[in-house]
Amino acid sequence: MRPFGSCPAPARPSASRGRGGDDSAVTRVPGTELDQVFTTDPVIEGMHFTADDPPFFVGNKAAGRVLSDLAAMGAQPQWMLVNVVAPRTLEFRRLEQIYDGLMTVTNRFGASVIGGDMAEGPCLELHVFGSGTLPRNKALLRSGAKPGDAILVSGALGGSIKGRHLTFVPRVEEGLFLRESGVVTAMMDISDGLATDLRHMLNMSHAGALLQAASIPLTAEAESFEHALYDGEDFELLFTVPMGRVDALRREWASRFDQEFYLIGRVVGGVGDLVLEYEDGRYELLDCKAFEHYVK
Amino acid sequence: MRPFGSCPAPARPSASRGRGGDDSAVTRVPGTELDQVFTTDPVIEGMHFTADDPPFFVGNKAAGRVLSDLAAMGAQPQWMLVNVVAPRTLEFRRLEQIYDGLMTVTNRFGASVIGGDMAEGPCLELHVFGSGTLPRNKALLRSGAKPGDAILVSGALGGSIKGRHLTFVPRVEEGLFLRESGVVTAMMDISDGLATDLRHMLNMSHAGALLQAASIPLTAEAESFEHALYDGEDFELLFTVPMGRVDALRREWASRFDQEFYLIGRVVGGVGDLVLEYEDGRYELLDCKAFEHYVK
Numbered sequence: 001m002r003p004f005g006s007c008p009a010p011a012r013p014s015a016s017r018g019r020g021g022d023d024s025a026v027t028r029v030p031g032t033e034l035d036q037v038f039t040t041d042p043v044i045e046g047m048h049f050t051a052d053d054p055p056f057f058v059g060n061k062a063a064g065r066v067l068s069d070l071a072a073m074g075a076q077p078q079w080m081l082v083n084v085v086a087p088r089t090l091e092f093r094r095l096e097q098i099y100d101g102l103m104t105v106t107n108r109f110g111a112s113v114i115g116g117d118m119a120e121g122p123c124l125e126l127h128v129f130g131s132g133t134l135p136r137n138k139a140l141l142r143s144g145a146k147p148g149d150a151i152l153v154s155g156a157l158g159g160s161i162k163g164r165h166l167t168f169v170p171r172v173e174e175g176l177f178l179r180e181s182g183v184v185t186a187m188m189d190i191s192d193g194l195a196t197d198l199r200h201m202l203n204m205s206h207a208g209a210l211l212q213a214a215s216i217p218l219t220a221e222a223e224s225f226e227h228a229l230y231d232g233e234d235f236e237l238l239f240t241v242p243m244g245r246v247d248a249l250r251r252e253w254a255s256r257f258d259q260e261f262y263l264i265g266r267v268v269g270g271v272g273d274l275v276l277e278y279e280d281g282r283y284e285l286l287d288c289k290a291f292e293h294y295v296k
Numbered sequence: 297m298r299p300f301g302s303c304p305a306p307a308r309p310s311a312s313r314g315r316g317g318d319d320s321a322v323t324r325v326p327g328t329e330l331d332q333v334f335t336t337d338p339v340i341e342g343m344h345f346t347a348d349d350p351p352f353f354v355g356n357k358a359a360g361r362v363l364s365d366l367a368a369m370g371a372q373p374q375w376m377l378v379n380v381v382a383p384r385t386l387e388f389r390r391l392e393q394i395y396d397g398l399m400t401v402t403n404r405f406g407a408s409v410i411g412g413d414m415a416e417g418p419c420l421e422l423h424v425f426g427s428g429t430l431p432r433n434k435a436l437l438r439s440g441a442k443p444g445d446a447i448l449v450s451g452a453l454g455g456s457i458k459g460r461h462l463t464f465v466p467r468v469e470e471g472l473f474l475r476e477s478g479v480v481t482a483m484m485d486i487s488d489g490l491a492t493d494l495r496h497m498l499n500m501s502h503a504g505a506l507l508q509a510a511s512i513p514l515t516a517e518a519e520s521f522e523h524a525l526y527d528g529e530d531f532e533l534l535f536t537v538p539m540g541r542v543d544a545l546r547r548e549w550a551s552r553f554d555q556e557f558y559l560i561g562r563v564v565g566g567v568g569d570l571v572l573e574y575e576d577g578r579y580e581l582l583d584c585k586a587f588e589h590y591v592k
Contacts, residue, residue: 025410027375031328040377040425042415079323081336083379083423114321119338122418127379129336129425 022204023069023188024132026139035139037132039069045124049166055094057166058126059101065191066130067109067170068235072189073139074179075132077111077172082128085121098126109172140179140187140239145205149185149240149267155259157194158222158231165233174237177256181249187239195229195286197238199274205240208270213278217262229286240267319365319484320428322435331435333428335365341420345462351390353462355397358422361487363405363466364531368485369435370475371428373407373468378424381417394422405468436475436483436535441501445481445536445563451555453490453530454518461529470533473552477545483535491525491582493534495570501536504566509574513558525582536563 024039043062045051063080070077082102086095106113111130145151154174171189178184186205190197194216202209218228241249246263253261268275274286320335339358341347359376366373378398382391402409407426441447450470467485474480482501486493490512498505514524537545542559549557564571570582 025375025377027410029325029328031330032325034327038375038377038411038425038427040379040411040423041413042379042381042417042423044381044415044417047415047417079321079334081321081334081425083336083338085338085340085421114323115334115336117337119340119343121340121343121421125381125417125421127336127338127423129334129377131334131427 022073022141024073024075026073028136029133033136034133035136037070037073037075037134037139038129039066040127040129041065041069043126043128053166055097056101059098059103060105061166061168062098062126062128063102063106064168064170064235066128067105067111067172068189068191070130070132071170071172071175072187072237073132073134073141074175074184074187075134075139076176077106077109077130077132080106080111080113080128080130082113082116082126084116084118085123085125085127086118087122087124088120090124102126102128105170109170134179138179140184141204142186142188142201143204145186145201145207145240145267146242147207147267147269148243150243150246150263151198151209151211151265151267152239152241152246153190153194153217153262153264154237154239155234155261156217156219156222157190157234157236158227159219160221160231160233160235162221164219164221168235170235171237174257177253178237178239181252183241183245183249185240185242187237190234190236190238191232193230193232194234194238195274199272201238201240202267202274203272205267206271208268208273208275209265210268210275210277211265213276215262215264217264318369318437320369320371322369324432325429329432330429331432333366333369333371333430333435334426335362336423336425337361337365339422339424349462351393352397354422355394355399356401357462357464358394358424359398359401360464360466360531362424362426363401363407363468364485364487366426366428367466367468367471368483368533369428369430369437370471370480370483371430371435372472373402373405373426373428376402376407376409376424376426378409378412378422380412380414381419381421381423382414383418383420384416386420398422398424401466405466430475434475436480437500438482438484438497439500441482441497441503441536441563442538443503443563443565444539446539446542446559447494447505447507447561447563448535448537448542449486449490449513449558449560450533450535451530451557452513452515452518453486453532454523454527455515456517456527456529456531458517460515460517464529464531466531467533470553473549474533474535477548479537479541479545481536481538483533486530486532486534487528489526489528490530490534491570495568497534497536498563498570499568501563502567504564504569504571505561506564506571506573507561509572511558511560
């Protein structure tokens with residue numbers, strides 16, 4: 001989530017999101033062959049969910065965002081902590097259902113909620129912190145995309161505001177599979193919209209991209225092509241792979257997952273340029289639109 | 297900080313604060329001789345600080361609370377992440393000074409801020425998440441106090457609301473020293489007031505305590521004895537040591553630290569009973585007062 005709707009995000013060197021502008025920070029675990037990944041996301045009523053949303057799925061979203069950040073690096077989620085800020089009037093039953101959603105998705109992917117704290121505040125907030133592990137130096141970063149690489153997404157995009165932003169399943173297993181495949185050059189999750197997030201990846205990778213408009217998969221809820229480009233909170237994986245490795249990866253993927261992945265374009269030269277190619281041969285240079293996915 | 301001012305704190309098995317009711321959760325680091333400790337604390341404007349407080353010290357407090365939690369287990373702080381929730385009107389200069397305070401105390405104790413996130417919300421909040429390490433199975437818990445042990449505190453208590461709740465130095469070095477001493481049976485930091493926190497320790501340790509009123513050290517700001525018992529946010533260490541080990545520990549401590557520690561009583565039988573002995577021979581059984589340290 002972009003802080004104040006600015007574009008690009010204001011740089012805070014003192015609170016950078018880890019090496020290479022990734023959502024998670026990678027650290028070494030001395031004496032082992034492991035790296036440990038840390039990340040955190042706030043989920044706030046009125047911004048990320050409404051008072052009317054089913055509490056179970058509010059919890060699913062709060063933990064799912066963090067799990068998605070870990071998945072985007074190819075990490076195995078491990079420990080989660082949850083800070084809750086709540087008004088005094090919050091019904092205990094609602095909080096219980098939020099926790100149920102939070103625990104369910106956390107446990108599903110082999111992680112555990114081991115702590116947290118509560119405080120009183122004017123509106124309901126969940127701050128989830130997560131850590132995960134992966135083999136030393138194997139974290140998939142945003143910065144590795146190379147000209148000639150294929151650009152892929154793990155699922156259809158757009159229209160998540162209709163409900164999927166709450167009910168999504170974080171792509172933890174897909175992220176682990178992709179890291180283990182050894183052919184992925186860059187990866188991130190799509191939280192701010194394909195156009196914005198791909199631009200982050202391109203900037204980190206010092207490259208550009210040519211996308212085939214007709215290849216970008218739209219969800220049933222995406223009312224137009226713009227939704228797939230600019231809606232946020234898809235929580236699908238965006239990744240790059242040398243073009244020659246795509247077919248083999250697709251076969252392996254198909255043996256593991258029900259849903260296919262989509263080849264939507266390729267990495268080219270030209271730092272940060274994001275060009276869309278339409279079927280009629282038109283080209284469009286996409287400009288920088290900020291994602292502001294306020295739920296109200 | 298107690299969530300809704302209740303006493304005792306409502307139990308949330310799904311979000312317990314780690315083994316034995318401690319503020320931090322202890323996990324193993326497979327393949328090493330290390331344990332890793334995780335903790336998190338929210339710091340919220342209007343509850344933990346005011347809009348008029350010096351921003352540098354707001355940052356000091358936000359990180360210091362987490363460092364104090366890690367210190368209370370005898371852990372070496374390592375990684376910190378910070379979620380900031382802020383209204384759109386927040387001045388960047390103020391945020392910068394908050395980060396300065398946060399980074400200064402974090403770096404002072406050998407830890408690093410490696411990530412975080414920002415979101416917009418109605419009031420300023422800092423959610424700091426921290427991890428630390430210590431040798432396997434060496435975390436100091438609340439649950440190890442034994443009848444006959446001396447009860448000690450690392451500094452004077454009370455009146456922190458006058459300013460020390462913002463400017464305090466977390467007892468990281470003292471916590472490491474005490475863990476390495478090998479003689480501490482239980483430890484925690486005093487965040488909710490001596491009486492309340494000691495009762496937590498006694499409950500976890502299935503023991504009681506007899507305190508000498510005249511031995512409890514008061515700060516210059518503590519206007520009465522009650523302040524030392526019930527004020528919160530002292531962020532001193534409360535620990536227990538077999539009585540026969542206190543003198544040797546005191547000598548070692550004196551060679552390392554400028555400030556002495558204080559022997560304030562001893563652990564006795566009688567689960568959870570907290571008895572205060574006055575110089576005139578009177579005894580008082582302390583009842584359960586909740587700490588509500590609202591700054592406004």
